[in-house]
Structure formats: structure tokens, C-alpha cells
Amino acid sequence: MDAESCVDVGYWTRLEDxxxxxxxxxxxxxxRPGQRGLCFVRRAREDGEGMELTGYGRSTGFCVDPIEKKPLNHFLPGSxxxxxxxAGCNLACAFCQNHDISKSREVAQLSARAMPETIARAAERLGCASVAYTYNDPVIFMEYALDTAAACRARGVKNVAVTAGFICKEPRKRLFAAMDAANVDLKGFTERFYAKRCVGALEPVLDTLKYLVHxxxxxxEITTLIIPGENDSDDEIEALTQWVGRELRADVPLHFTAFHPDYHMLETAPTALATLQKARSIAIKNGLHHVYVGNVHDPARQATLCPTCGARAIGRDGYTITGYALDATGACRSCGTKMAGVFAGKPGAWGSRRLPVDIERYAA
Incomplete structure (x- = not known):
């Protein structure tokens, strides 16, 4: 298979010109024929007869991670x-912390060849409970993700989308029908921020979140990267967290994570721990049950607490599970409250390891 392996895709229309x-x-x-979209991996066919996904079956690499790194704290903890x-992305975030992947314009940088069945086989043999479509966004390589998701489900492996949620309504139905869990990056809570820093729009992301939850x-689960001077004002955090409670549910987990200088925002200061803690306090004041801080060391605010009795249901230190007080049904052992999420009979034991994978070893 060459580096430019392509498959025809849907979700396009021909204009009068x-x-x-x-x-x-x-x-x-x-x-026009042969041109690519902003995402880089989708282009108009040379013959003008539709669109194609370039680089199908090619990846920037594979790694086994803790599920908490996605971050997902209520989906098979410890697994x-x-x-x-x-390569590629359909947003252009100035602060992108995976820009070497998402902004790649060189197909040669796609380091791994893997067809869907190979990925599913690797996940099964490596003891992974799920496969995550991440690092850039599965929206832009949807057909590759969907074929892989089908192969994974056939082997009992679950599917996770880590996405910005910037997708139209019809393809959204098809993508998420194949997923078991999603973490959506809610990058800010103003159209100004999305236009200025992401070259995108907020409203379609909010619509995706409402669709997923309801x-x-x-x-x-939701992640917001808090960037000093950009999306960290008390008013914006108030508006964001009130919206989550009002338009979604109080038990939807929300992760506030720390920014570090990267890509086109090297002069912006890292996020202070106190800023994350304040954002979390605002969210809890507004009635949200499960609010976490990330990219920092703060075990007390990374633990899952029972919303009824306040007991520590899951203890964490970074990506490592340090305590687990849920029963086999996912209920709090102290008061019996069923925790929102997807839980196995006991937590996984993967820990905080990151294991790079030579995916070609698992080819048939």
C-alpha cells in the first residue's frame, strides 16, 4: 500500500461552478479537482467525481495509554x-499541543501502516479494553475510524472518540453510532475565542454535545484547556459550567486542564494550579457533580467523589488508580448511589504506562 492510498467518501455536493x-x-x-480541504486528508478527486480520504490505513503511530489520559475518568477506569x-485536522488551533501531527502536511510523516483488522487484532492481543481515535480528530478520517470500529466491535473491543465535536449533523450520526465513549474538547465558551484561536465556531460543538448526551x-466527558488571558475569566467559566448543568446533565464529567506554551502561543504563560482549582470551584458551585483538574499534580481534585455522600469512590494520582470503592454494579460502597459512567466489576491495572506499539507486528 502506498502512502497515498485513498477511498471514496460521502458527504459532499457539487456546486454550480x-x-x-x-x-x-x-x-x-x-x-477544485485535486485540491485538499483545510483538514489536508480529504480532497476533491482528480476526475471531479466526488471526494476521497487520502492516506487511508496510514497513521502517525500507535501507543497503549491509560484510559484516564484521554481523559475519561468514568469509562472502564484503570483500563x-x-x-x-x-495527519491533519479540521480546526487550526493556535495552541495545538499535537501540532506535529495535526498540522502535518507531509504524508511521509505517517509512520505506521495499519488496516482496520490489524488494529483490532493488536488491541485484543495487547489486552486493551478499547481503541481511541485521537491525537488529531476522528472526524476527518471518519471512514478509516468506522471500519476500524467495526473490526474492534467484532472482537469485543470498545471504541473511543477524542474529538473537538466540529462535525455536521448527518455524518455525526454515523460516526457516533460506532463509538462507545467520547471526550469532547470544548475549547472555550465564546464565538470570539473559537474564531480567533481555533478558526472555527462554538455553536456546532455545543450542538454535538447536546446530541451525544441526549x-x-x-x-x-468534556475537556476544556484553560489558557491564561484567553478563556479563563470567571464570567466565561460561569457561563460554561451553567450551560453544562442546564443543557446537558449535572453528572457529565468536566475536565479543566492546564495549558503549556506551544505552537503559535509560546509567549503565553502556563496555567496556574490556582486557576484550575478556581474553575473547578465555580463548576461545583453551579451544581456539577464530577469536575477534575488535569495536566497538573493534584490528587485531591482528580478523585471521583460520590455525589450523594461525598465518599472517595475512585482515588487517582495522575493516571494511576490509588483507590476504588465502587461495587460490581458501579455503585458507591458507602451509600449505594450508582455512579454515572461505564464500570467493570473491578478497575483495570494498566497504571500510568505509555507503551509505543509497532503495529505491523500484528498484521496477518
Missing amino acids: GRIECRLCPRFCKM AVLSFGT ETDVWT
Whole structure:
């Protein structure tokens, strides 16, 4: 298979001037034959007869991670997840912390070849409970993700989308029908921030979150990277957390994570621990049950507490489970309250390890 292996894809329309308009995400890129969209991996076919996904079966690499790294704290805690992504992204975040992958414009940087069945086989043999489509965004390589998800489900392996949620309504149905869990990056809570720092829009992301929580069985958690001077004001955190409680549910986990200088925002200061802790306090004041801080060392605020009795249901130190007080049904052992989430009879024991995987070893 060469580096430019392609498959025809849907979700496009032909314009009167002959260009192809992509209808996968709200960017609606318009392309002449051979041109690529902003995401880089989707392009108009040379013959003008539709669109194709380039680099199908090619990845920027594979790694076994703790599920808490996605981050997902209420989905099979302690389990191992096989993670991978591709080049490209349909947003252009100035603060991207995976920019070497998401902003890649060189197909040669795609380091691993793997067809869907190979990925599913690797996950099973490595003892992974799930496969995560991550590092960039499964929205842009949806067909590759869907084929892999089907192969994983056939082997009893679950599927996790780590996504910005910037996707149109019809393809959204198809993508998330194949997923068991999702972590959605809610990058800020103003259209100004999305336009200035992400070259995107907030409203489609909010619509995706409402769809996931109210119209699917996909377990959903939210992550907001707090960037000093950009999306960290008390007013914005108030608005964001009130919206989550009002439009979603109080038991949807919310992760506030620390920014570190990267990509086009090297002059911005790292997020102070006190800023994350204050954001968490605002969220709890507004009635949210499960609010976490990440990319920092703060075990007290990374623990899962029972919303009824306050007992520590799951203790964490970073990505490591340090205590587990849920019964086989996922209920608090102190008071019997059923915890929101997806839980096995006991936690996994993967710990905080990160294991790079040579995926070609698992090819048939």
C-alpha cells in the first residue's frame, strides 16, 4: 500500500461552478479537482467525481495509554486503550499541543501502516479494553475510524472518540453510532475565542454535545484547556459550567486542564494550579457533580467523589488508580448511589504506562 492510498467518501455536493463542497464539517471547504480541504486528508478527486480520504490505513503511530489520559475518568477506569491518529485536522488551533501531527502536511510523516483488522487484532492481543481515535480528530478520517470500529466491535473491543465535536449533523450520526465513549474538547465558551484561536465556531460543538448526551448511549466527558488571558475569566467559566448543568446533565464529567506554551502561543504563560482549582470551584458551585483538574499534580481534585455522600469512590494520582470503592454494579460502597459512567466489576491495572506499539507486528 502506498502512502497515498485513498477511498471514496460521502458527504459532499457539487456546486454550480464545478467545485466540490465538503459537507463533513461546518467548514464546508470548496475544492477544485485535486485540491485538499483545510483538514489536508480529504480532497476533491482528480476526475471531479466526488471526494476521497487520502492516506487511508496510514497513521502517525500507535501507543497503549491509560484510559484516564484521554481523559475519561468514568469509562472502564484503570483500563488500557490503544490510541492512534492520522495527519491533519479540521480546526487550526493556535495552541495545538499535537501540532506535529495535526498540522502535518507531509504524508511521509505517517509512520505506521495499519488496516482496520490489524488494529483490532493488536488491541485484543495487547489486552486493551478499547481503541481511541485521537491525537488529531476522528472526524476527518471518519471512514478509516468506522471500519476500524467495526473490526474492534467484532472482537469485543470498545471504541473511543477524542474529538473537538466540529462535525455536521448527518455524518455525526454515523460516526457516533460506532463509538462507545467520547471526550469532547470544548475549547472555550465564546464565538470570539473559537474564531480567533481555533478558526472555527462554538455553536456546532455545543450542538454535538447536546446530541451525544441526549440522543445517544455514548458515554461523554468534556475537556476544556484553560489558557491564561484567553478563556479563563470567571464570567466565561460561569457561563460554561451553567450551560453544562442546564443543557446537558449535572453528572457529565468536566475536565479543566492546564495549558503549556506551544505552537503559535509560546509567549503565553502556563496555567496556574490556582486557576484550575478556581474553575473547578465555580463548576461545583453551579451544581456539577464530577469536575477534575488535569495536566497538573493534584490528587485531591482528580478523585471521583460520590455525589450523594461525598465518599472517595475512585482515588487517582495522575493516571494511576490509588483507590476504588465502587461495587460490581458501579455503585458507591458507602451509600449505594450508582455512579454515572461505564464500570467493570473491578478497575483495570494498566497504571500510568505509555507503551509505543509497532503495529505491523500484528498484521496477518
